[in-house]
Amino acid sequence: MNVVVCVKQIPDPATPGEMDSQTNTLKRDGKLIMDDSDSYGVEMGLQLAEQAGGGEVTLVSMAQDGETSGLRTALAMGAAKAILVSDPALKGSDALSTAKALSKAISRANPDLILMATESTDGYTGTTPVQVAELLGLPSVTFAKKITVDGSSIKVERQTEAGYDEVTCPLPAVVTVTAGVVEPRYPNFKGIMDAKKKPVEELTVSDLGLDVSEVGSSGSRQEVFEIVAADARQAGEKVVDEGEAHQKVIEFFEQLKLI
Amino acid sequence: MALSKIWVLTESQNSKPISISLELLTFASSLGASLEAVTWGGTASQISEELGSYGVSKVLDAGELNGSLPGSPVASAMKQAIDAGNGPDVILIGTTYDGRDIAGRLSAKLDVPVITNVTGLEISGDSLVASHSIFGGTQIAKSRFTSSKSPQIFLVRAKTFQAEPSNSTTCGVESLPVPEIGNSGAAKIVATHVEELTGPKLDEADVVVSGGRGLGEKDNYALVEELAKLLHGAPGASRAIVDAGWVPYSYQVGQTGKTVKPTVYVACGISGATQHLVGMKNAKNIIAINKDADAPIFSVADLGIVGDVHKVLPKLIEALKSRS
Ligand SMILES: Cc1cc2nc3c(=O)[nH]c(=O)nc-3n(C[C@H](O)[C@H](O)[C@H](O)COP(=O)(O)OP(=O)(O)OC[C@H]3O[C@@H](n4cnc5c(N)ncnc54)[C@H](O)[C@@H]3O)c2cc1C
Ligand SMILES: Nc1ncnc2c1ncn2[C@@H]1O[C@H](COP(=O)(O)O)[C@@H](O)[C@H]1O
Numbered sequence: 046m047n048v049v050v051c052v053k054q055i056p057d058p059a060t061p062g063e064m065d066s067q068t069n070t071l072k073r074d075g076k077l078i079m080d081d082s083d084s085y086g087v088e089m090g091l092q093l094a095e096q097a098g099g100g101e102v103t104l105v106s107m108a109q110d111g112e113t114s115g116l117r118t119a120l121a122m123g124a125a126k127a128i129l130v131s132d133p134a135l136k137g138s139d140a141l142s143t144a145k146a147l148s149k150a151i152s153r154a155n156p157d158l159i160l161m162a163t164e165s166t167d168g169y170t171g172t173t174p175v176q177v178a179e180l181l182g183l184p185s186v187t188f189a190k191k192i193t194v195d196g197s198s199i200k201v202e203r204q205t206e207a208g209y210d211e212v213t214c215p216l217p218a219v220v221t222v223t224a225g226v227v228e229p230r231y232p233n234f235k236g237i238m239d240a241k242k243k244p245v246e247e248l249t250v251s252d253l254g255l256d257v258s259e260v261g262s263s264g265s266r267q268e269v270f271e272i273v274a275a276d277a278r279q280a281g282e283k284v285v286d287e288g289e290a291h292q293k294v295i296e297f298f299e300q301l302k303l304i
Numbered sequence: 305m306a307l308s309k310i311w312v313l314t315e316s317q318n319s320k321p322i323s324i325s326l327e328l329l330t331f332a333s334s335l336g337a338s339l340e341a342v343t344w345g346g347t348a349s350q351i352s353e354e355l356g357s358y359g360v361s362k363v364l365d366a367g368e369l370n371g372s373l374p375g376s377p378v379a380s381a382m383k384q385a386i387d388a389g390n391g392p393d394v395i396l397i398g399t400t401y402d403g404r405d406i407a408g409r410l411s412a413k414l415d416v417p418v419i420t421n422v423t424g425l426e427i428s429g430d431s432l433v434a435s436h437s438i439f440g441g442t443q444i445a446k447s448r449f450t451s452s453k454s455p456q457i458f459l460v461r462a463k464t465f466q467a468e469p470s471n472s473t474t475c476g477v478e479s480l481p482v483p484e485i486g487n488s489g490a491a492k493i494v495a496t497h498v499e500e501l502t503g504p505k506l507d508e509a510d511v512v513v514s515g516g517r518g519l520g521e522k523d524n525y526a527l528v529e530e531l532a533k534l535l536h537g538a539p540g541a542s543r544a545i546v547d548a549g550w551v552p553y554s555y556q557v558g559q560t561g562k563t564v565k566p567t568v569y570v571a572c573g574i575s576g577a578t579q580h581l582v583g584m585k586n587a588k589n590i591i592a593i594n595k596d597a598d599a600p601i602f603s604v605a606d607l608g609i610v611g612d613v614h615k616v617l618p619k620l621i622e623a624l625k626s627r628s
Contacts, residue, residue: 069445140408141417169559170420171399172459175375175408184490185375188401190553201491203373204553205401206317208499212373214491224560225547266451267417275437275444278585278604285597286611291620294570294591297607301568301589303511303535304627 046097046194048090049156050124051147051174053080054108054115055167068262069269070137071167077108079115082162084229085222087119090160092227093194101125103154107146109136113245120240121232127243128153132250137262140168144176146260149253152181158199159219163188178219185219186212190226306430307337309392311364311382311455313403314341319350323508324398326358326467328460332396333359333471335427340392344369344378348477356475358467364480375405376489381482382406383413386455394432395457396425407459409488416453422460434458440578441585462507463565463586499552504538506555511537512566512587514557515545516580518573518594518613522550527617528572534624540564540584542574558583573613576601593617 054077063072079087090102104119104127116127130146138146151159159178164171178185190209191202194216201212204223214220232240250257258264284290298304310332314325325341332339340362341355348365355363366374366381385391395410397403399421411418424435424444436445449456506512513535515528525545532539540562541555557564559579569587574580576592576599584590585604592605595612602608609616 064443064445139417140420141411141415144412164560170418170459171404172408172411172418172420175405176412179376179379179409179412179488182486182488184373184488185405186373186491187375187405200494203401205496206322206554207501208497208552208554210493210497211495212491213494215487218491223553224543225549265417266453267419267447267449269436269445269447271446272438273444273446275441277442278590280603280608281606283597283602283605283608283610286609286616288615290609290611291616291623293607294609294616294620295623297589297591298535298568303568304624 046094046100046158047154047156048094048100048102049105049151049154049159050083050086050090050102050119051159051161052083052087052104052106052116052119053165054078054106054112055080055165058166064272068137069272077112077115079118080162080166082164082166082224083119085224085226086160086162087122087124088227088229089192089222091123093158093192097194100157103128103156105147105150105154106130107135107143109133111247116245117240118232120243121236122230123236125243127245129245129247130253131247134250134257134261137265138260139265139267140170140173141176142260142264144173144180145255146250146253147173148177148180149255150248151177157216159217161219161221163221163223174219174221181219183217183219184214186214187221189220189222192220307335307393309338309340310335311340311342311392311395313395313397313406314343314351314355315398315400315402316343316345316347316351319347321351321354322400323467324400324462327462327465328396328398329355329358329360330467330470331425331465337393340364342366342378342382342480344374352475352477357469357472359471359473360475361473363475363477365477366480366482369482371492371494372489373405373491373493374402375409376485377482378406379409379413380485380489381480382410384483385480386414391455393454393456395455397457397459399459399461404459407457411457416455416457417449418457418459419447419449420459422458423464425458425460425464432456432458437582440581462563499554503533503536506538506540506557507562507564509538509564510567511535512540512557512564512584513537513570513572514540514542514574514584515572516542516574517544519545520614524614525550527613527621530621531570531617534621537566542580571601572617574601575599576604
């Protein structure tokens, strides 16, 4: 069972984001880390390959400037190798352009299963995975909270508004996993050392057979043209509880005629 | 050229259109274009009258789908109609599980991008400008399509508009045939599990009481449920406790969960991370209970209680009980 897991490398979400006032896009300089949302896919991919008793996990990522620091984290968890799409022409790619680049890179690894996150932390369009599936002509199951492999097909518990659906799907397929489906392992020292030697194949847009006009800011046909401050919400009264603060809440409810 | 036709993807649940679909229809019908609803799942004839009261002139019905997940078949049906010259200028889709799948599939099929996470839409000349709430709602980004290629697809978050019937018309149902889709539509639903829900739905409730990691352990979530019940509201949650498995995902409020806009939102032991704030910041009133006086949730709270949820919540519950 060969699994491709897409890993997005993003600026550390713990540091406040900043917009580039020239391009109205998120600034992406500095060291990138693996998007936490993708760590669940990496763990799930490793577990499924282990359960299948063979096969490996290949990571696929698209990032500028040959960035690999986030990929190394996933390699240290146990992925075998990585494919990185990196090209200055990719700057400003929207979800569909990203999906074009990712799908070309994914097909090189010839996987049985492609795992992605339901949405990324910094872009959160949630559309890239399904676009990838469509470009590859594959079925997709989004919002998986459980995946079981059964020969050449999978059974997925898919989150719904009212509970969950059991979905069956032939392989290969694209599946997106929600956070919390599995407990991502921490890379150990050996894993971290091994990760340094694992192969990362770096590809440009033309290596993938894509035209630069299809990706990056030239391929993205949408723009953010303005950023304005939102109406700030004023903080109201703050009360330190000394045993009676619940009365304040009661009064608040009374004012609103809720009780 | 003004907008001449709009499609709104309309989902139903228990044979009723869901509220986000009605919200989008309300906005769309104000634009003066011809309004059509795209739907599936075998309920078209049951919902057409209600859709007519929202100004829908025609329901395009992709049918039962034979157990397939809707993403691929519904997008293929839409594409076929668009290729035949019957497409709209604008397609509005709500951010739901199936809505995102359909939008992504259709975008790749037509090679047109999608503008996602829309929290506001306005007409400007002949096209639409979208607003997006960023950085936990402190700033608003405005975006638009730069190509004139249609249709323009927008994925809109719940509660962006308020649903209200208007421009009532007679509404007919027309079939939207699904072409042969082959492998891309091979994911099939074999069983459906419905979790029991008492009280109002989270995204429609007038009062929402949410709990976070500050509750300490799973069993303490009962306090949140009890308070919600006493206020005839719905219980919600931060992602931290959903990930920890204390409550199902459908309880989650925030960027990856539900957007709520109740009269009162009560946050219990929730820090107020930006991803949580975007889902509840537009509540009319916010009450926060948190033992850390510097918790970010207090910056949006109309009433902030700096205190221990294990002390404040039981007293609050007692006080409410003794009144009734
Ligand atoms: C891509 C992405 C999407 C996300 N989407 C969402 C989302 O949709 N919704 C969401 O909620 N989060 C989301 N998050 C997670 C978010 O960043 C936070 O991690 C999460 O909201 C924190 O949950 P919490 O407030 O319950 O926990 P914590 O941040 O751990 O906060 C617990 C709070 O409880 C307080 N506390 C502790 N003990 C007590 C006590 N005894 N009494 C009172 N207060 C106490 C603490 O002071 C603290 O403020 C997302 C994150 C990412 C990366
Ligand atoms: N640049 C990228 N590199 C690798 N994976 C990506 C990239 N962009 C998106 N993805 C994958 O697609 C998912 C959804 O992304 P998004 O559409 O941005 O919400 C992410 O969580 C990743 O799994």
